[in-house]
Amino acid sequence: MGPAGRPARAAGLSRARRALRRAGWPLLFVSPFFVLFGIFSLYPIGFSAWLSLRDWSLTGPARWVGLANYRALIHDALFWQSMLNAALLFLIYVPAMTLIALVLASLLNSRYVRLQGFWRTLIFLPYIMSGTVAAAFTFQLLLDRNAGYANKFLSFLGVSPVPWLDSTWWARISLGMLVLWAWLGYNMLIMLAGLQAIPPELSEAARVDGAGPVRIFCRITVPLLRPVIVFSVTLSIIGTFSLFTEPLLLFPVAGGPANAASTPVLQIWQNTFSFLRVGYSAAMSWIYFAVIVVIALTQYFLVSRGDRYLVDRR
Amino acid sequence: MDGRRTIRRVSRVAVAVTALAALLVVAAGANAAHRTTTLTVWCWTPSDDALKTADAGFTKAHPDITLNYVQIKPQDVYQKLQLDAAAGSGFPDVSCIEDSHLAQFTKLGILADITKQAAPYKKQIQAYKWTQETLNGHVYAFPWDAGPMGLFYRRSVFKSAGINPSSIRTWNDFYKAGLKLKKLGTPIWLQSKAQNDARFFEDLLWQQGLGYVDAKGHVVLDKSPKVLATLQFLGKMWNAGILGDQAEWTDPWYAAISGGKVATLPMAVWMGTFLKSWLAPKTSGDWGVIPLPSWTAKGAHTANDGGSALAIFKSSSNFNAAWQYVQWHLGRADVQAHMYQQTDIFPSLESAWRSPYMRQTDAYYGGEKQRQIFETLAKQIPVAYIYSSDYEQMDSLMSTELQKFALGKETAQQALKNAANAIRSRTGRS
Numbered sequence: 153m154g155p156a157g158r159p160a161r162a163a164g165l166s167r168a169r170r171a172l173r174r175a176g177w178p179l180l181f182v183s184p185f186f187v188l189f190g191i192f193s194l195y196p197i198g199f200s201a202w203l204s205l206r207d208w209s210l211t212g213p214a215r216w217v218g219l220a221n222y223r224a225l226i227h228d229a230l231f232w233q234s235m236l237n238a239a240l241l242f243l244i245y246v247p248a249m250t251l252i253a254l255v256l257a258s259l260l261n262s263r264y265v266r267l268q269g270f271w272r273t274l275i276f277l278p279y280i281m282s283g284t285v286a287a288a289f290t291f292q293l294l295l296d297r298n299a300g301y302a303n304k305f306l307s308f309l310g311v312s313p314v315p316w317l318d319s320t321w322w323a324r325i326s327l328g329m330l331v332l333w334a335w336l337g338y339n340m341l342i343m344l345a346g347l348q349a350i351p352p353e354l355s356e357a358a359r360v361d362g363a364g365p366v367r368i369f370c371r372i373t374v375p376l377l378r379p380v381i382v383f384s385v386t387l388s389i390i391g392t393f394s395l396f397t398e399p400l401l402l403f404p405v406a407g408g409p410a411n412a413a414s415t416p417v418l419q420i421w422q423n424t425f426s427f428l429r430v431g432y433s434a435a436m437s438w439i440y441f442a443v444i445v446v447i448a449l450t451q452y453f454l455v456s457r458g459d460r461y462l463v464d465r466r
Numbered sequence: 467m468d469g470r471r472t473i474r475r476v477s478r479v480a481v482a483v484t485a486l487a488a489l490l491v492v493a494a495g496a497n498a499a500h501r502t503t504t505l506t507v508w509c510w511t512p513s514d515d516a517l518k519t520a521d522a523g524f525t526k527a528h529p530d531i532t533l534n535y536v537q538i539k540p541q542d543v544y545q546k547l548q549l550d551a552a553a554g555s556g557f558p559d560v561s562c563i564e565d566s567h568l569a570q571f572t573k574l575g576i577l578a579d580i581t582k583q584a585a586p587y588k589k590q591i592q593a594y595k596w597t598q599e600t601l602n603g604h605v606y607a608f609p610w611d612a613g614p615m616g617l618f619y620r621r622s623v624f625k626s627a628g629i630n631p632s633s634i635r636t637w638n639d640f641y642k643a644g645l646k647l648k649k650l651g652t653p654i655w656l657q658s659k660a661q662n663d664a665r666f667f668e669d670l671l672w673q674q675g676l677g678y679v680d681a682k683g684h685v686v687l688d689k690s691p692k693v694l695a696t697l698q699f700l701g702k703m704w705n706a707g708i709l710g711d712q713a714e715w716t717d718p719w720y721a722a723i724s725g726g727k728v729a730t731l732p733m734a735v736w737m738g739t740f741l742k743s744w745l746a747p748k749t750s751g752d753w754g755v756i757p758l759p760s761w762t763a764k765g766a767h768t769a770n771d772g773g774s775a776l777a778i779f780k781s782s783s784n785f786n787a788a789w790q791y792v793q794w795h796l797g798r799a800d801v802q803a804h805m806y807q808q809t810d811i812f813p814s815l816e817s818a819w820r821s822p823y824m825r826q827t828d829a830y831y832g833g834e835k836q837r838q839i840f841e842t843l844a845k846q847i848p849v850a851y852i853y854s855s856d857y858e859q860m861d862s863l864m865s866t867e868l869q870k871f872a873l874g875k876e877t878a879q880q881a882l883k884n885a886a887n888a889i890r891s892r893t894g895r896s
Contacts, residue, residue, distance in 0.1 A: 209573075209574070210548055210551050210552040210574065211551045211552065211554075211574050211575060211576070212574075212575070224891065227891065229888070230863075230866070230888075292716070293717060296716065296717075296718050297711070298710075298711075298712055298718050298722075299717070299718035299721060300718075315660070317660065317661065318658070318659065318660035318661065318711065319660060319873070320660075320873070323660070403661060404658070404661040404663075404713035404714070404715070404716050405661045405662070405663050405713070405865060405869075408660075409659075409660030409661065409869050409873065410660070410866055410869040410870045410873065410875065411866050422862070425545055425548055425549075426858050426859070426862070427856075427858060427859040427862075427892075428548065428570065428574075429892070
């Protein structure tokens with residue numbers, strides 16, 4: 153033991169040094185990410201935790217208030233309303249988005265549709281334009297109850313005008329439509345990529361066995377596309393809870409009628425920059441973060457359970 | 467000035483401002499060599515146009531001062547000032563600030579104390595203005611315009627409905643006129659239910675010397691029977707179907723005004739500048755102005771909506787030049803009268819009212835001496851408690867409850883109680 157100990161340790165050290173030397177360049181190359189992450193993410197996260205325990209109005213000293221911000225938040229009806237809005241929006245928007253994107257992707261992947269490139273580009277175009285601001289203003293004009301084209305078109309069809317932006321429920325639906333318009337192309341593209349990864353032999357085999365197109369779609373395509381659908385749904389959930397520009401700009405008064413379309417991020421922003429309640433907003437951010445984590449974990453749990461179920465059935 | 471409070475287009479303007487600010491820094495550096503001072507002035511349209519009408523004279527008197535205007539919408543000015551306050555830098559030398567938001571910035575401690583410089587003007591400017599510009603006895607901004615409110619009306623619409631404008635003395639008369647107009651299918655005024663921004667409700671409170679709080683700063687929304695009656699009157703007008711349901715400051719709203727689809731505009735004097743310049747220039751001669759209907763026979767026939775000031779920033783290294791600028795543009799009767807003539811931005815500097823221009827007829831209002839009407843009204847503006855350092859938040863909370871009331875989701879009492887309680891718990895007021 154004794155005589156052999158020192159050389160062994162020396163060998164260990166030099167091995168570590170060698171490993172470091174070997175890893176040095178790669179570490180240097182990945183460091184920009186960590187440096188930027190530290191400055192622009194880690195530091196603000198820590199700062200907001202520090203702020204959430206204080207009362208601060210952007211200038212002057214921040215006063216320690218302990219958990220008072222969190223206690224006040226429990227009774228903040230507007231904040232919980234915005235959480236509820238996001239949940240409702242999720243229920244309105246995500247199923248519609250998933251279904252429409254899936255159907256469109258299947259159509260564009262089938263042999264029956266001509267000019268596929270044209271349609272794909274057309275559906276994807278709103279996403280590339282990335283003009284959420286322009287889209288929100290355009291939707292506001294289109295959906296105006298008295299002068300908007302949506303109602304003019306409906307009256308042409310003999311349908312009575314719809315209060316698109318003027319009732320609490322329609323406001324949520326209109327917001328969902330705006331988000332759908334902006335993100336449909338993106339989700340459709342993901343699903344199209346998923347569809348093209350499915351070997352055509354499977355559906356051919358099913359067809360030989362006598363399955364019709366609907367049966368093939370339900371029994372072959374959708375189950376095989378499941379991971380892609382899960383990915384798209386997950387992104388959509390996070391997306392609906394962090395909506396900001398759309399509810400800010402779609403309505404003449406931010407957040408829509410009686411705050412029916414306000415979102416948690418909009419509340420955080422308003423409290424910080426309009427009301428200068430920075431500590432309070434920081435506490436809001438942390439609660440919002442906790443809720444998102446719970447939702448994400450729940451979804452992860454449900455999805456992985458589903459997978460086991462699928463395997464067992466086989 | 468601008469009636470809009472909806473928050474929008476922040477990022478686009480921020481980029482433009484950053485670029486401009488960078489340019490200005492370069493310009494300032496270049497000018498230093500020639501011993502000139504460059505003043506950066508933030509303001510929105512049309513107020514910046516009004517200020518510019520006085521620049522020729524100012525530059526002649528102060529050839530060493532160069533002016534750089536940055537055009538920013540009110541909400542973006544506030545956003546940017548707040549971010550600057552957090553960063554501790556980036557302020558202009560001078561900025562326009564609306565009275566509604568001024569208290570928030572005096573409280574932040576970023577404005578220069580001009581108590582000494584403003585003292586000689588104390589008696590020349592409308593008394594109510596100083597209360598907005600003062601904190602703990604110190605003056606932090608120089609009063610510019612007042613927002614006396616009147617009732618703009620469309621002559622042709624009144625004529626076809628058989629309404630004599632001078633018959634509208636009280637809000638009850640206004641209501642009756644609304645019923646007559648309803649038969650023609652024309653709303654007397656536009657107030658959105660679902661998108662109501664509470665501004666008109668605030669105006670009606672101001673007219674009665676009321677507000678969110680009392681003189682001591684205690685919340686009175688749910689304690690004053692007059693506030694309740696005001697909200698109930700608004701509800702009565704909605705129920706009678708005499709108000710059009712259209713959000714303000716939107717394209718369809720502009721179209722309704724220019725197209726004669728609304729009979730009256732109970733708004734402040736500055737609405738005239740929008741009407742004449744771009745909103746409805748072709749309707750010249752078809753407008754008239756009468757005093758705002760009152761609540762009681764002897765009640766005030768006006769309220770205040772808006773109004774603004776020029777503030778100098780503590781961080782400015784050109785305080786003297788900045789003061790020269792403010793004094794020239796806002797402190798001279800001839801300059802203020804000229805600005806009012808050009809842009810309908812009403813001076814709170816009373817000596818400017820003596821200008822013969824005030825008694826001239828105005829073809830846009832069918833040859834009426836409309837400026838004299840607003841001068842008379844300006845003197846009646848009651849002291850009220852709408853604007854404060856918490857105004858933005860109070861207005862936001864009130865507008866949510868007002869929308870619920872308008873949509874029939876709660877009673878007037880519930881709306882006021884909810885708004886008052888939300889304001890109490892969020893601002894820590896009693």
